[in-house]
Amino acid sequence: MKTKRPTSPKGMYAFFHENPEAADKAVFGRESYPDRRGFLRGAGLATMGAMLGAAIPFHRSMPTGLIPTALADSELLKGKDGLVLLNDRPINAETPPHLLDSPFTSNEHFFVRNNGGVPANTNAKGWELTIDGLVDNPLKLSIDDLKNQFDVVKLALVIECAGNGRFFFSPPPGGNQWTYGAVGCAYFTGVRLRDVLNKAGVKKEAIYTANEGADPHLSGDPDRLPISRGLTIEKAMAEDVMIAFEMNDTEIPVLNGRPLRLVVSGWPGSCSQKWLTRIWLRDVVHDGPKMGGTSYRVPRYPVAPGQDVPLEDFEIIERLPVKSLITNPATKSDVSDKSVEVRGHAWSGDRTIKSVEVSIDFGASWMPADLAAPVNFGAWQNFKKTLTFPQAGYYEIWSRATDSEGASQPFDVGWNPKGYLNNAIHRVAVNVA
Numbered sequence: 001m002k003t004k005r006p007t008s009p010k011g012m013y014a015f016f017h018e019n020p021e022a023a024d025k026a027v028f029g030r031e032s033y034p035d036r037r038g039f040l041r042g043a044g045l046a047t048m049g050a051m052l053g054a055a056i057p058f059h060r061s062m063p064t065g066l067i068p069t070a071l072a073d074s075e076l077l078k079g080k081d082g083l084v085l086l087n088d089r090p091i092n093a094e095t096p097p098h099l100l101d102s103p104f105t106s107n108e109h110f111f112v113r114n115n116g117g118v119p120a121n122t123n124a125k126g127w128e129l130t131i132d133g134l135v136d137n138p139l140k141l142s143i144d145d146l147k148n149q150f151d152v153v154k155l156a157l158v159i160e161c162a163g164n165g166r167f168f169f170s171p172p173p174g175g176n177q178w179t180y181g182a183v184g185c186a187y188f189t190g191v192r193l194r195d196v197l198n199k200a201g202v203k204k205e206a207i208y209t210a211n212e213g214a215d216p217h218l219s220g221d222p223d224r225l226p227i228s229r230g231l232t233i234e235k236a237m238a239e240d241v242m243i244a245f246e247m248n249d250t251e252i253p254v255l256n257g258r259p260l261r262l263v264v265s266g267w268p269g270s271c272s273q274k275w276l277t278r279i280w281l282r283d284v285v286h287d288g289p290k291m292g293g294t295s296y297r298v299p300r301y302p303v304a305p306g307q308d309v310p311l312e313d314f315e316i317i318e319r320l321p322v323k324s325l326i327t328n329p330a331t332k333s334d335v336s337d338k339s340v341e342v343r344g345h346a347w348s349g350d351r352t353i354k355s356v357e358v359s360i361d362f363g364a365s366w367m368p369a370d371l372a373a374p375v376n377f378g379a380w381q382n383f384k385k386t387l388t389f390p391q392a393g394y395y396e397i398w399s400r401a402t403d404s405e406g407a408s409q410p411f412d413v414g415w416n417p418k419g420y421l422n423n424a425i426h427r428v429a430v431n432v433a
């Protein structure tokens with residue numbers, strides 16, 4: 001009997017979780033033996049070994065449903081390096097903090113958050129962007145038109161998923177269990193959204209954009225969009241909001257939206273529509289997929305962990321809060337010297353960072369770190385500080401950023417139903433020898 005990968009909207013991760021035996025059958029072409037459940041033997045093991053290009057000496061201890069990391073990475077995360085796969089359908093993968101240590105994020109290390117599939121055609125040639133709705137002159141623009149008709153700018157911009165840090169909320173909200181690495185700051189080259197909107201002539205009644213991309217819905221229904229988010233006109237006109245066609249001076253990786261995407265620094269990453277095909281100007285708050293319900297929305301008042309909140313009490317997330325990330329040393333690493341250079345980045349939506357402080361005594365005292373100015377508005381700011389430890393032992397290095405409005409990171413963050421906006425102080429554990 002022929003078995004194949006399931007075509008349900010669920011990925012292998014969800015499938016294995018719910019029904020490991022059926023999942024084994026789908027992947028390895030046979031059922032697990034009832035008495036040897038979880039042990040891969042015979043043809044299944046040989047097939048997997050062939051796919052990996054090597055025998056698996058410890059196959060007896062491989063749990064049912066375990067997808068070898070090497071397979072998952074090579075198949076799904078082409079062009080990416082060292083990311084941790086959180087889901088395969090849709091593809092979601094985050095960057096371990098120590099791989100974000102360079103001042104800006106490389107294409108290989110930039111995280112991936114998809115709500116649907118990846119478009120089959122991502123060729124720049126023939127790509128068309130439509131600007132329509134409440135504009136005086138609807139536009140259809142090729143990527144060459146964008147390059148030829150508007151000022152081309154290059155800016156370092158942060159994209160962060162609003163669910164970054166969801167893993168740490170309790171009770172655990174559903175969704176991708178992002179820890180720290182659903183964030184990156186890369187150089188994007190493109191044109192300012194406001195220049196394009198000004199050329200189209202935004203009518204006075206327009207209050208919101210509706211952004212659309214070419215990615216298919218996981219159901220396969222061509223009439224459904226996996227996600228279509230929008231921006232207030234005010235944010236759409238900000239100087240750092242960009243329609244980008246290059247990332248770090250080369251093509252945008254397919255998984256990050258080749259050949260054209262929005263980059264909306266400081267607001268939820270979901271606003272940065274990938275595979276961008278249309279910007280539609282509307283006189284209502286956009287109501288596309290993932291604009292309503294609990295998607296990218298939080299209660300407008302503090303709630304208790306696990307509390308039920310009526311939908312009408314949710315509001316759309318706009319700017320993201322002040323945050324910092326330690327990228328060196330890696331957590332749980334050994335520090336052999338009594339001193340170490342702490343490095344990291346800090347950012348705050350629509351604001352700049354005024355200071356970053358670090359602590360090695362659980363926040364009893366704080367030391368200012370050296371903080372670089374942003375290379376442009378919308379970029380994160382790098383910080384560093386050489387720390388000396390008084391004696392050997394277990395330490396935590398904490399970082400806390402304060403922004404231009406005086407907001408700083410809390411130790412504990414209020415819970416919300418979907419686990420958004422976790423901007424708690426970053427804590428890294430080290431053993432000083």
Ligand SMILES: Nc1nc2c(c(=O)[nH]1)N[C@H]1C(S)=C(S)[C@@H](COP(=O)(O)O)O[C@H]1N2
Nearest residue numbers: 111112113114115161213256269270273274
């Ligand atoms: N077309 C499209 N754009 C999208 C998404 C998507 O699923 N489809 N995901 C959004 C979300 S939720 C985030 S956090 C960012 C992530 O950008 P990245 O995958 O390049 O890191 O893309 C946004 N743009």
Ligand SMILES: [Mo]
Nearest residue numbers: 161162269270
């Ligand atoms: Mo996101």
